[in-house]
Structure formats: C-alpha cells, structure tokens
Amino acid sequence: MLSCPLTKRVSLQWGLRRRLHSTSSSQAPLESLPVAQFEYWRKVPSWRDITETQFLDYKWQMKNSLQNASSLFAFLESTVPSTIPLANGQATTREDFIADVKAGLQHAPMATRLTPHILSLIGWNDPYSDPIRRQFIPLASGFQQDHPRLQLDSLSESRDSPVKGLVHRYPDKVLFLATSVCPVYCRFCTRSYSVGMKTETVTKKRFLPLRKYWEPMFDYIAQTPTVTDIVVSGGDTFYLEPAQLREIGQELLKIRNVRRIRFASKGLSVCPSRILDPNDRWSDALIEISELGRKQGKSVALHTHFNHPQEISWVTERAAQTLFQNAVTVRNQTVLLNGVNNDVDTMKRLIRRLADNNIQPYYVYQGDMVQGVEDLRTPLRDIIHIESHVRGTIAGFMTPSFVVDLPGGGGKRLAATFESYDKNTGVSKFVAPGVKGNTVHEYHDPLWSLPGYTETRQI
Template sequence: MLSAARLRGRVTPIRISGPHRYSLYFTRQLATHDQNLAIPETVPVPYSRSPPPPFLPVPQTYARPLERDLFWRKIPQWSNLAARDFMSWDWNRKNVVEKEKNLHEFLDNVLPDVVPRAKHLGGVQCRDEFVTDVHGGMKKASMSVRVMPYVLSRINWQDPANDPLFKQYIPLKSLMIDDHPMLHHDSLAERRDSPVSKLVHRYPDKALFLVTSVCPTLCVFCTRAYGVGAHTDAVVKDFTNANRAEMETALAYIQNHEEIHDVAISGGDTFYLAPHILEELGDRLLAMDNIDRVRFASKGLAVAPQRFIEERDAWTEALARLSNKARRIGKQVALHTHFNHPNEISWLTEQASLKLIQQGITVRNQTVLLRGINDDIDTMSDLIRKLCKMAIQPYYIYQCDMVPTIEHLRTPLSTILDLEAQLQGITAGFLIPKCIVDLPGGGGKRPGSLHESYDRETGISTFTQPALKGNGRENKVYKYYDPVDTLDPKIRDSLVSSLREEVRRSQALKEERERESKQVI
C-alpha cells in the first residue's frame, strides 16, 4: 500500500484482460511515474482447475531426542543441572560470571590441574599460574569480564588458552602485546559525530541510537570500550544507559531530520532493554514518516539463545510484534546479531533461530575478524554455512577495530583481502558477507578491497569515503594500520618511533588549539 502523502492523481477501477478478465482491480497513477503506468494494488492469482498441493507440516521446534547433548553438564558445578533450569532466562541472568571473585571461584571448579599454554608460547602451566594470568589480563584490559553460562558451557576448559570462545571474552596477560602507537579509545570517533546525547549521525540517511551500556556478555575487543561495561583498572567508562530525557531528545532529532531513513538501536546490547522500552522505541520510530528501517543490535542469540526459546519471553514477543507491525506498513525491522565462530552454535541456537524465523523476524549477522580465532578460510566457511542453515544472513565481516589492549587479536589488512577472495563461491552469492573496514577517525564502513593504497611493508592502508560530506570530509584520507608485530622486524622499530612522534605532534597541536579556543571565549 502507498501512503496518502505519496499518492497523486486519482484511483481508477480497471478491468484486467487475459486469465484475470473476471476480476476487478484498483490501480493508482502516481505523479512521479508515467501517467499511463497502472500499478495493481493487489497481485492477481491465476485461476487453476486443479486443487493446490497440501502444505508440509511445519515443526514448532527441531526434534529433541532424549539423547540430545546436554553439553552444560561438562561444567562440574552444573553436572546435575536440569534442562529446564539451563533453559531458563532467569537462571542464566542469576548465574552470569562477572566479578573477579566470582570468576576465580568458577575457574577453580572448572580447570584441570595442568593446562596448555597458547600454542605460539608452547608448554603447559598449572592451574594457579593460569588463574594468575587471567587476573593479570583483567587488570590490563579495557573491558571488564562478564560471561553468560551458555558461553562458559561451550568453552573447552581442558585447553582454554587456545579455545576460540575463551579468547573472545576472558583476557590473558601472556597473550597481550604492545599497542600500536595509533590506537586509541573511540577509534571510530563516534562521540565527535554525536549531535545529541546517545545518537551518532554520520551517514546522511542512517543514525545509530546508543540506548544502553550493558551487554549480556562483554567482548574483550569491544569497539565502545570507552563506555560499555563496568570500569576497569585501565579505563574509567564515560557512558550510561539513556534516560527518558535523552531518549526523547534523540527521537525528536531523528523525526526532525527527514534525510534519516534507517536507525540502528544498539549500545551496549538491546538484549538488556526492558521489553516495553524496546517496543516503545520501535513503535515510535516506525510511526515516523521518514523512517523505513529499524535494526536492533544484540549478541543475545549467540550468547544466550535459551531466552528466545523460553515460553512467553516478553523481550522476544515485543520484537516479534514490532517485526509484524513493520511488515504490515511496508517497513522493516531486523535483528542484527554477532557470531564469530562455529563453536558458538549449538542445537539451542538452532531452536532459537527457528522460532525467530517462524515469527517472521529477519536476522542478520556481523562477524569480527580475529587473529587465531576465525582468520582462516575453513573456520569462516563453516561459520557462514551454519548461519545460512539457520536462515541468518551473513552480513559483514569486520576488520577488527583499532582499540587498545587487543593488538594480539587484530589481523593485517592482507588477511581480510585474502579471505574475501577465498570466500567467493563457497555458497550462493547473496549469502557471501561483505568484508569491511570501519575506518578509524570516523570514516565509516568501506570494503577492504576499495583501499586507495596498501603498503604491506609498513602495514599502512589508505581509504577515502565518498558517501560522507561536510565537516572537512571531502577528499579526506583515512588510514588503517596493521598490527606492529606482523611487520618486518627490520623496519618495525623505526616505524614505531616515527608514528609515536606523529602522535606527539598531533596531540601538541590539539592542545594548542584548545588553549586558543579558551582564550577567544
């Protein structure tokens, strides 16, 4: 249906010739189209003498035989935990591991006496050494530790230092390396592009609404380490959940800027938004004439799929209602989630995804490319195929952002370029994710293959962003830097020294401008 605001001309009844000659249809003529072009309001269905074939029965859930893998029982303290408890969202919320003492107790229960070190370090270490390594990582990390029971139950605790899930959520000091000189918090300059509190408006037609600072599970490589999660020894967070006044101001801004057609609601993670707030935000955005698409960002499907399966979960029901409302008025609501490795996917994930599909909810996935976790073609291909099997659209593969204390997880640009070439043809073209660099300094998303230059010796790649205008962005060149430890040792030290000097000069210039600005005031 087309809105009255877009309708020009008259509504004309016409008779359709051919196989539909006995049907009366209404067509609309639009001022923006050829006046002779008639657009049917309803698509005619050809008459058929034979009865339609019967529909195949649709299962409510995947089959659940009695021998279904109760994988959480590998955790000693959950060895007798009933499925109904592990499937309960309330139980999961109460058993999150997030404080240092809490984590220490969990590790003491789950670790064997001896565990292997990371493969590139070699050897083994006793349990106490490993726990000390974890605590050292927590003191140095930008992100605090917060892990849902589902994630903990998917980790191989016989070899945690080499487990692809453990490395995403729990830091080890022994794995950390010196930061690149060009790294800094808020590497994407989101705060600079924030016209009002909690809203980022960088692209002309899109806005990012940051409504919460809480996540069900905290990633060590979080882009918003400057504000998400609890304070750490390294970072005092400066971000809070949006209050009512901030929400109203952001919504008013979106409504008053008619060029905005797409809003992504994130944080933090919308999984921890109260269901009535989730629905209210969605309703109010969908009611705006200028908004066509609303996206809710949540890692919940990857780290706590049980919630989606639980009967009468208010958050899931609110999302389903919003999706149905949007579809009825010709708009879109989608859930954007975040899987990085095939091991995150279990039969619970499959059930949760099926429920979302049956409720008509579009789900897309964004993956972050992480060194030693998913930076090889076999792992990434497996992940993509499993996502496709669950009808989740593999959307983006992100080059890991340049934020502090995770240098050991970043890959050189060459890795994502090689991976992109290898991924072509592994499945249908529309299911191949785009390989993206979110450009440092606020340049926005750009395919890695569209770099202007890439010096593999210095590890410096340059990009432009034609889509961004104003604020000095025309013809601006953005740079991405490969991790220092991946560079040729012969030039590494001299390059780092020159980059540090560049940072020092830039900081001095910034401070001078700030002093001049204060003097003018």
C-alpha cells in the same frame, strides 16, 4: 493452543513453549531438524546437575552469569583442570592460568561479564587456544604492544554525535545508543569508551536506558527528514526490558521518515534460550515490532554477532529457527579476530552454519583500532585473503561483505577497495566520498604483524 493478536503459540515437546508465527499441516515441523541435544553445560562441574529446563530458563542464566572478576576466578578454580596444555606443546597449571587471567584483567579495557551459555561452550581442557575464551577472557601472556595510533573511540563516534547517545555519520542513518550494558563483555568491543563497568584502565561514558535520554534522540530523528535508517544499539538491546524495546520500536515507527530499524544484539549468540523461554517477553516485543513495521511497509531486523562456529549450539539453532518461523529477519556481523576466525576454513564453516539457520551473514569486519586488544587484531592482508577464498563457496546472497570500518569515522568500505596498502609499514589508505568527502583514512596493521618487529614493551 493459545492465540494472541500477533502470534500463535504451540506447545511442543521440548519442555518449552516456542513462538510460531503461523502453523499449517503443510509446514515441516521444526522438531524434525537434525539437532543433537547434548547437554553441554554438564561438562562444567558446578552445573553437572542442572537440567535442560533450568539451563534454558532466562532467569537462571542471568542469576548464574559471572558479573565481576572475583566470580570469574572462583569459576576458573572449580572448572579448569589442574594441568592444561600451552601452545608450545608444554603444559602449565591451573594456578598459573588464573594468575595469567588476573594480570590480564588489570590491563583490559572491558570488564568481566559472561553468561553460563557462553561459558559452557568454552573447551576448558585447553583454554589457552580456545576461540571463545580468547574473545572474552584476557591473558597477560597474550598481550601485544599497542600501535601508537590506537584509541578507545577509534571510530570517533563522540565527534559525530549531534545529541548525546546518537551518532549521525552517514547521510541517511543514525546509531541510537539505548544502553551501555550487555549480557557479556567482549574484549575487543569497538565501544570500549562507553560499554560496561569501568575497569582499572578505562572510565566509561555510560548511556542509561531511560526515556528521558531517548526523547532528544527521537526529536532529532523526527526533525531530520533525511534520516531513514536507524540502528538501535548500545551496549546491547538484549539488556533492555521488553517494554523498553517495544517503546523504542513503536516511537521510531511513528516517525514518518523512518523506513528501516535494526536492533543490534548479541543475545542470540550468548543467551539464545531467552528467545525460547515462554516466561520472558523480549522476543515477543521484537516479533511485535517486526510485525508492526511490516504492516506499515517498513523493515525491522535483528542484527546479531557470531564469530566462531563453536558458538552455535542446538539451543542457538532452535532460537534462530524460532525467529525465522516468526518472520523476523536476522543478520550477522562478525569481527575478524586473530586466533579465533582468521583462517579460511573457520570462516567458511561459520558462514555456512549461519546461513543454514537463516541468519544472513551480512558483514565480516576488520578489527577496529581499539586500545588494549592488539593480540586479537589482524593485518589487512588476512581479511583480503579470506574474502577471496570464501567468495564463490556459498550463494552470493549468503556471502558477507568483508569491510573496514574506517578509523576517524569514514564509515564502512570493502576491505579490498583500499587506495594503497604497504605491507612493510602495514598502512592502508581509503577514501569514502559518500561519507567524508575526499578525506583519506588510514588503517594500520598491528605492530606484531610487521616484518622485523620485535617486542619492546612488558606489562
């Protein structure tokens, strides 16, 4: 057994060393958890011979991530079967599917980046209907006409930035944008205006992960005593070096008025093996900051992002339980997405899987009014219906809040607390007195969901 000032580590039978906060004979060993070790990545032809040790190695995951469109096309050539089903019961060819992806990427606001972990969880025998494929790989055939009220910065974050990279909207909370890079790029990203590489349709407003850009943000927070709550996001804090994550955490904890820090990362969802990799220090840094905060009486948490139960593999479960064993608080923020999770059964299964792995289901968001991804947005009536059927099926403290992040920067409101909702026009109106006084904020359902809608646009 190795020991260090903050954590004790135990070598286990999994071929990996995992971090355990403390051990005693009275604790149930995690090895007894009923998780199957199906080597799901071997379904992908090019990874048929990849061993568990290789697959769980963070460096291998990064080296084999798809970083651009051409590597995605090569991957699809070698992975997608020659014939695949369409939603209408007919079939199409691999070549037609790839042509559909190529045309889709020409109009997408987000660039391509995907980890082997997430690629391995896609059902490639039916990619048209797969809920993970829908989130990351656009298809021209699936595009829907944009609502005229859509924007790339739909939450008006740039307008609420007193310092570049810092969004101050709520009285006591700021958003600290540490980087604009992520391990994967989601099609529906709310920060399409800044996150990832530029695309054919969007030039990005980037945030580089450099101390000189963070200094003015630290100064602003220290000079604004009403700010007690910091969300460190991006991009994804998973893409910070461990030393950078530690530096940001330590600097923020030194500021007297800071009481709560949340690190936002999709890493647990899209590359969970990093948490388990004994050669990588990102989760050590997170655990150290969490422990340092606890010693100071301040809370530090990880906020992650799962949208569908298919994203949770046995590797995910082990990584989540490892964080739990190390006393790291983990909460999840789901985005409600058409054809992915906008049905009661899927949402219930997702929430239960998260809860059973000690990931607190915190928010389910109505999709933001971002340009270029209307096929994934849902009408408000969906979130209200799902909320009413989920509530009561699991403990209240594991029931997420179903919210709309109001366009124009009104902050989050419970979806069911609209002032008015006209289902014929799809317009709902909200007020957020605690954030923006009596200003009315309108959310607009996607055009395709309105009664009598007919498509007028071709791409």
